[in-house]
Structures are given as structure tokens and as C-alpha cells.
Amino acid sequence: MRHSVLYTFVFAAIICVVCGVLVSTSAVSLKEKQDFNAALDKKKNVLIAAGLIEDGEPTDAVKIDGLFANIESVAINLENGTEDPTFDLEGYDQVKASQDPDRSFTAPANRSAIKRVPTHAQIFKVNDDAGTLQQIVIPIEGLGLWGTLYGFLAVDADLDTVRGITYYLHKETPGLGGEVDNTRWKAKWPGRKIYGPDGGVEIAVIKGEAAPAAEAPFKIDGLSGATITGQGVTKMLDFWMGDRGFGPYIKSLKQQPAV
Helix, strand or coil, X not given: CCCCHHHHHHHHHHHHHHHHHHHHHHHHHHHHHXXXXXXXXXXXXXXXXXXXXXXXXXXXXXXXXXXXXXEEEEEEECCCCEECCCCCCCCCCHHHHHCCHHHXXXXXXXXXXXXXEECEEEEEEEECCCCCEEEEEEEEEXXXXXXXXXXXXXXXXXXCEEEEEEEEECCCCCCCHHHHHCHHHHCCCCCCECECCCCCECCEECCCCXXXXXXXXXXXXXXXXXXXXXXXXXHHHHHHCCCCCCHHHHHHHHHCCCC
């Protein structure tokens, strides 16, 4: 049976409306679960950077929350380099904040192509059972070859020695720049130093193979065939660990008396 043009348009419109309602309903009903999974994945990557779980190790919410028992979430005001205990970090999305002019500020000229810096950043203090600081985990991001890389850098209680690094989101080429996810490459980071004798950021990904940390404390093995990605890692660490990022906060933390 042949239908009129009007019938066809009305039928198509009804289908579109019904499908739209179904999609919207699904999105709303699943949002809570999606937010939960996103928060859990963030915690998992913090634990990986801190070396508290192995990359790829089977985990669940109970295990992750248990390991987070001694981890303190702290808001840092990046405009003045101080902790801000009044800032509510519940559900806070630092990436979205950096894109909001009301919650961010223009970044100074930098080699990592970072345009805006969120006014507040979330870091994680890892304490022992006595409440003594063992390490801090800092969010890092910056331009690679094909887009922005997002990750975490864990730093020892001396606020200079790397404990670990991980990248949880990037667009780099698998087998090349995508090797930032390779556990063998990430295993090269622990024990390396961030700051040189003058206090400046000296850690860098080099071309080729770096000597052991005791001989080359500031150098990390390059990524074969991915020079630009390696340079991107160097540049983002220079930014976030320097005076334009978390550097002022780290300096103030170093000056605090040991507990």
C-alpha cells in the first residue's frame, strides 16, 4: 500500500520523537552510574601512579575505596599556590573548569600549548596509617602529537623524586606515542628527580635510552618513533611542576615542618 507524503513525514517524526525520548531517558537514568564509574576510574589511575596497584591489576570498588582510606583529596588554588579547604571537590571536573572563563585564568605563554589553567586543582596526598605524608599525586596534561594527554604524576614525600606516572586519556598512535601507556616505559620513571640544583624543572624525556636513575636522575628513555610525544611529556612536566603550575605549592609544602 502506498502512503501519502504527509503520512511518511508524520510517521518519521513520531519515530524520531520516540527514539529521542528513549535516548534521553537512558542518558538520565544511567548518569549516576556513569558518574560513579568515572570517579572510580580516576581513583584507580591515582593508585596506579602511586604504585599502590599494578597497571592492569583486577580491582573493584571495594578494593579501590579501601586503598583510598589513607589518601586525602586536597584542593589547590593555582593562582596563589595554597590549599583551599573551603573549596568543594565533590564531583569537580578540572578539565571542564579549565574551559570555563569563570573558573579558570589565562595561562602564561608555555611550550605545552596550555591555554587556560583552572583556578582550583585537585591533588591527592597519600599518607601512612599514622597520617604522615608519603607522596602526592598531581594531575598533568599537555599537548602530544595528535591531542592532549591527561595523566597523573606521583611524587615522593621529598617532593622531588618520582614515584610513578600514568596516562589515562590520549590520542597518540598505538605502538608509537601510545607507548606512554606501556608498563615497561612507565617503569623507567620511579626514582628519577624533578628539580635541579637551582630549583628548576630538569626532568625530561630524551632521544634514545637513558642511563639508570643513579647515573642520569633527570633523564627518561625516549619513545621510539614518537619524538613529538616525548617532547610533549617533557613540556607538560615543565609547566605543571614549575612556577606556573604546582611549583609554588610544592615549595610551600617543602617549607612546612615534618609531622
